[in-house]
Every structure is written in structure tokens, then in C-alpha cells.
Amino acid sequence: MSVIAFVSIAHPDLALSPTIREYPNARIEVLSNSTTDPETGMFFFVIRGVDETVDDALADDHTVAEWTLVDECGSDRIYRIRHTARAKLISSETIELGGVLLDCTSNGRGWDVRVHLPDRAALSDLWGYCERQGVSFELHRMARADEWMSGVSEELTDEQYDALMAAYEEGYFDEPRDASLEDLADRLDISPTAVGGRIRRGTEQLIRATLARERSRGRAAPSDGATAGDVR
Numbered sequence: 001m002s003v004i005a006f007v008s009i010a011h012p013d014l015a016l017s018p019t020i021r022e023y024p025n026a027r028i029e030v031l032s033n034s035t036t037d038p039e040t041g042m043f044f045f046v047i048r049g050v051d052e053t054v055d056d057a058l059a060d061d062h063t064v065a066e067w068t069l070v071d072e073c074g075s076d077r078i079y080r081i082r083h084t085a086r087a088k089l090i091s092s093e094t095i096e097l098g099g100v101l102l103d104c105t106s107n108g109r110g111w112d113v114r115v116h117l118p119d120r121a122a123l124s125d126l127w128g129y130c131e132r133q134g135v136s137f138e139l140h141r142m143a144r145a146d147e148w149m150s151g152v153s154e155e156l157t158d159e160q161y162d163a164l165m166a167a168y169e170e171g172y173f174d175e176p177r178d179a180s181l182e183d184l185a186d187r188l189d190i191s192p193t194a195v196g197g198r199i200r201r202g203t204e205q206l207i208r209a210t211l212a213r214e215r216s217r218g219r220a221a222p223s224d225g226a227t228a229g230d231v232r
Helices: 017-022 054-060 091-096 120-133 145-150 158-170 181-188 192-209 211-216
Strands: 003-010 027-030 042-048 064-073 076-083 100-106 111-117 136-144
Touching: 003 120, 017 054, 054 064, 054 076, 091 100, 091 120, 111 120, 120 136, 158 181, 158 192, 181 192
Parallel strands: none
Antiparallel strands: 003 111, 003 136, 027 042, 027 100, 042 076, 064 076, 100 111
8 A cells, every 4th residue: 555654854965955954944845847857867946935145055055066047936936956966865766666756845954755655665665765874754644645645634735734733632623722823833833823824724725625625526525534644
């Protein structure tokens, strides 16, 4: 049974790690059309929340051999990047194991990765590969691919998932409430406004993925027993 795993990886030589640490509040994403084609040697990234000074960081980044600015819109910039031989990548190993990187997003010190692998053994092998490379590998959660694809977790960002789970665990949805937005903000180390936004957007995504989707199919959503995946 194939699995979807959510992991965080970090190492000073991971692709774009120096730039990530130089701009910890920026959001760097690997564009999906290039994540599974390492043979080209070129990858596309979108860097959000930056200005042209990020070009200097890329020029000094020892994992970047060459880069080209493809497009920019406000504080979002798209780059075509070729990595140096020193840069550490997990894409090739993932493909060797029969898997695919679904998405990769920077987290201020490394990468948050969602990876689809054929089974738990492949996940263990990828973990072992990272360990041998000295790359830290933190598994956050995992789901069976069939449940994941038929469930609603794919509709949520990791930030929305964490905010909703924190709200549920702390009693934010209870009546009367056992926790406030300020309490959740302290737990998640973000502002109350940010927590409220993530809960609101996450709830909207869940409704769109369940109630709205079921209505479009002409039947009511199940009242109980639904699952967001085999998360452990």
C-alpha cells in the first residue's frame, strides 16, 4: 500500500539552504513540473515575499551553480536554477525508490516535503539515505495514499492543518470555549490574527472538500466516520 509522508529535512548543503536561512520569512517552493526531472539539472523555484536583493543571496549560495530570473510579480519571483555538485538533493533517491516529491516548501531552516512512496519500506529507505547523508529527517505524519486521495487532508496546507488540530485539541470548538485565539497563538508561536485566518481558511477548505463536493455529486455528506487519512 503506497503512502504519503510529510517530512522536514535540513542540512547546510541542501539545495538553497543558505538562501533559505538568509531569508527565513520568505516562502520558497519547488515548482512541481520540475521536481521529478533531476536529469535536466535545472529546477524552477518561486520565492515569495522578497525583493531583488535575493539575487545577491543566490549569487552567494554555494548550492547554486547558475540562476536565471524567469518572471516576477510584486514580491514573488520565479527562478530557473542549476545546482552545484555540492548541493544535496533527495529527488533522485526518491525516484530510485519508486516515489515522487509532491511538493517542497521552505520552512526557515530547510524544507517541508510531501512525498508519495510505494510503501513503508521505501519510506524507511529514504530515511536511511538521509541519515547516511547527514540530512536531518523528521517525519510529521503519514497516510495511506488511497485514504489520502479520497479524503480531505490534501485540501489543507500544513499551517491550516496545525491550526485546526491545535484548536480541536485545546477546546477552541467546545461550547463554552476552553481556549482563545490568544491561547492558540501562544502554542503555535504566531499572532492571534494569523491563527484566526488559518482556522477560517482551513474550515473553508474542509467545507469545499466535503459538503460542497458532496452537494455537487447530488448526495449528502456522511455525518460521521469520515477520516482525513491514516495519520500516525
